[in-house]
Amino acid sequence: MPHLTLPAPAKLNLFLHIVGRRPDGYHELQTLFQFLDYGDELIFEPRGDDQIRIEPALPGVSLENNLIWKAAEQLRKEVGGTLPGYTIHCDKRLPMGGGLGGGSSNAATTLVALNRLWGLHIPVDRLAEIGLSLGADVPVFVRGHAAWAEGVGERLTPSSPPEHWYLVLKPECEVSTALIFGHEGLTRHSPRIKIAPAFEGDDPRYRNDCQSLVCKLYPEVARALDWLGQFTSAKLTGTGACIFGRFPTESEALEILARKPSGIKGFVAKAVNLSPLTVRLNELN
Template sequence: MRATSLHDCPAPAKLNLFLHVNGRRADGYHLLQTVFQMVDHGDVLHFDLRADGRIRRTTEVPGVPEESDLIVRALLLLQAAYQARHGRPAPGIDVAIDKRLPMGGGLGGGSSDAATALMAANALWQAGLSREELMALALPLGADIPFFIFGETAFAEGVGEALQPVAAPDCWYLVIEPGVAVPTAAIFCSEQLTRNTEPVRITDFSRHTMKHTVFEGFGKNDLQAVAVSLFPPVAQAIDWLSAHGDARMTGSGACVFCAFSSEAEADTVLRQVPGIWTAWKAKALMHHTLKTVLQVSVVLE
């Protein structure tokens, strides 16, 4: 029997354990190196099939019109791929979102939502696209989306699309939301941004992390200096969290994080976070947990 709905589908946040800008291409895109790691905190999505072929986001998201939402745009691409492969129109789908991740936080919330939508709809529609095909389909919408479909901790290069699996410490993270939304374009367009960090190798990262029970001390986030100069709350959060470990910003900001070896250590610091900020703890994920939901919930014909 074919499933007609998928509820409680995780769209986890990601952290950039480091983020180096190595150069800039002729088309303006930046050449990056980073390690993406997912954590067990994020948005939750719910999907219900429609018979009329329409794609609808049934939850209002302030500041994000339905037609420009990455979820809707990604599903329209999947519908076109379905039509090309099967020679008939794709089903429709309703998407509801429990939005927990802040926009402009560097946690990949919108990209993670789109990736979860693609994987869930691919299963519900029985579209039959492979992981690699879904990643290629999503890349034009944003370089972070393929990572979430890739589904495991990854060393990324290029514009973020060249992914290799890599091991990272199995630790806990404390994340602070400084209360500002940082526009990615403002960071990458800044004249202050350095774009000449020497490339590292995946083995450099692996050798470093094998010596530590938590993530600390490897590389830096080249975008952080720009963000803290433009957005003082980011600087304040980093300064406060640095008293407890290697605090750094994720992505282009605004959220900052620090790793801890145990949940108890993360809890101890979490209780001390000033009330002006939203903060939470999360466990590192080695693999995307949506795969378990799909295996349990979707029965293929």
């Protein structure tokens, strides 16, 4: 089979409300996912055996805990039998522990790519179900359209929020999602809302319920939000640590990026409602 290069884009949670906790410990959410035209890139290179290898290895992450490898193994289990091996090269641009969905996006791109390369023809609904077993954010990346999400994040309704320019900043810390969702100080009873027909990010009804707790536990995030808040409405995405702010134009966002405090990393990207992964697959078909 040929080489295949595909994007694994970032996502933003334009808001994130926690509306309850299930008996199994998982949280009930309401959120709005939108993609960015920025992310990782995966290159699938055929091997002469049946092994899945990932290059380079992620620091501090074993092969068996890498979501790329886990996605490939889940797909193998789905169909059984021997399948050709691939070396998957990951050009990692998205920070770990950033709330941008990098690991979930990598998993989704792997599912979609190997479904194609192995000629499995698994329908997208089933791919999304397999993705859910890997992480709550994986299905939205598999389906490839901005979406209003409920449940643990798997009940998706396609949505088309405005496609703004965003400045994304990553403070010098990694936020533990498990720590935030397990913390007694987390707000868990926001009232349920109906899907917004036209989402605008400055509407005070839409917030990130994790933000105040993350700021308390990770002061680096609080400082970054205060700094970016001088120029635009700044929010946390997911459980962080990345924060984002909307700008009318790319040039305005780049101007503020150039003034960011030392030690903070960042980038400017365009929000898109159709995933760059879906766009690329459409080009290949």
